[in-house]
Amino acid sequence: MELSRPGFSVYLTIGFPEPARFSQILGSLSSCVDFYELGLPTARPKYDGPTVRASHRRVVAAGLRGVETLKLLEKTGIDKPFTLMAYMEDYVDSLRGLLEAAASVGAGCVLLPDLAFDYPEMLDKYVEESERAGLRPCFFASSRFPHSWLQRYAALDPLYIYLGLQPATGVELPIAVEKNVKLARMLVGSRYLLTGFAIRRPETAAALIRSGADAVVVGSAILRLIEEKGVDEARSLACSIHQAVHSAKTSHGEG
């Protein structure tokens, strides 16, 4: 799987807000999305912000969680590339199963946001198992992250390196995110740099692309709109960010 540059992605928790509407939402956002990032519902979305946490809570309360929810994707038939997000904590003993299941539904990679922080010693195993399952690895980094690790990621030929710009999803603090993106770009060379966390405006997205990001992903803002105003509003935000991303002039003159 290759991802378009520049790219725009939406994060959705699989099965949110409930299974039937989830399929509908995927369908209606599709025309304004280059790829999806889909979260496997978990009881412990420990590094996520309040909106994403609530989305997991809701799906899990409805009796859905983990790899099982991938069946929903098979039924839905998803017409865009997608990658999965899951917490390593839930799959320490079943990493192979997770990655095989991901490959079988056509995911590009499985992002494990807690891998580097809580299981740094398992990084190589994750890469090996991803390849074994026919996937590429993808990696999470934060806005306070060792440079050597960003370089290590880059050397492993990932599908993408995800830079979490803010301390948690959906939480916006006064952080010089563009400066961090520029620095991350220097450290990862030409690798695909996906940026996310608390992006909710087209201008922010465009500025990130101009600073050197290859793509942006929006999660909490879309989840909130789906919940509070309905899918049409969510679609309209997605479309405006998609457009901003694709018309932003990148630092190397593309786009």
Next chain:
Amino acid sequence: MVDVPRYWYNIVADLPVPLPPLLDPLEDEDSRIALLVKILPSRLIDEEYTLSRLIPIPERVREAYRKAGRPTPLIRAEGLEKAIGVHGRARIYYKYEGVLPTGSHKLNTAVPQVYYALLDGAEEVATETGAGQWGLAVSMAAAMLGLKATVFMTRSSYEKKKPRRIAMQALGATVHPSPSTVTEAGRRALRERPDHPGSLGLAITEAIEYVLENPRRRYVAGSVLESVVTHQTVIGQELLQQLPEEPDYMIACVGGGSNMAGFTYPALGMRLRGEGFDKTQFIAAESTAAPRLSKGTYRYDGLDTGLVLPLARMYSLGKDYVPPPIHAAGLRYHGAAPSLSLLRKLGLVEAAAYSQEEVFEAARIFARAEAILPAPESTHAIKAAIDVARRAEPGSVIVFNLSGHGLMDIDAYEKISSRIVDGQVPEPANARR
């Protein structure tokens, strides 16, 4: 010529493994992380979440550092070497942060934080203090920059550390004993335990509650946060210019960890990047009253007792731990800075805990040998340095951070001198060997 550094050093960029993030408890509907924007100066938040290895020191802050007496001296402790009988066998140096006008390293971060609060348009800063060193530094920085300061001082210190409390008040600060009746958290603690001696964790909760009441207030943090730790690296950055030789041991006391981190991180960073200091042992000296790095567990825990702040992964004794009152009140915190905790977990930093009695002895030796009254906190580093010097290989070099002077800790010295007069303190110089 040693100059005031132009940059602070952010060790997070060089850590061997990623630093676990701050965390909201899962069950929370809201985000404590999101709340930081109402608590901390915004520029401090930016420094907390930066990929940059070096952070430029604003010119106004550099200027204040210079006026305050930076660079601070690095001194060869020949008097101490002789007093403990290692002269000619080991060389001991100390970086003396006590020359700063508030008497400790705390001004290094008080100035930038108060300056950042000013940039946010704040009118008042609030904080907690144990020994009063931090509270005094904030009071002075606030006076320098024209803001009001409110300080929640742990009750046991409020009662014992009168000189520092009065100095804060003279500089215009309002000082409340914590637990206080000013905040809900304080009133609750007093209801549960009317004789509560206070703890830093609780005083933090009170200061934050106070800040959240009014958008023109900002909280300034004395230690623990990475951004605060980073500010203290002026100490270690200067030290790199001053060290005549690469040390075998670098030692500092640990409360929240900023003094230890500030002193050692620039050298530790060189070690992590493979640029030197590979034989150096980095030793954290703490108090047996709060031995988090020696006896705590590495886990997610509250930064403050009231859980207003997010959780941090660190060595901790538990957010509700109330340490017994000691003179080194600045070491009475339940946790240690996340980066320092991680380095300890990885074995790059060692820890040793000392009792009040042991460190008094070290204070007495040092005062007579070097003609400086050390702060009770710093005395832990002196004690560790003495122990290390006595057992080190011939030719060893030991450097420690003398984080503050003890001229305002008369209560502690009153106790030592009365014992000395009573003849209760044994002559330790050679007795131990």
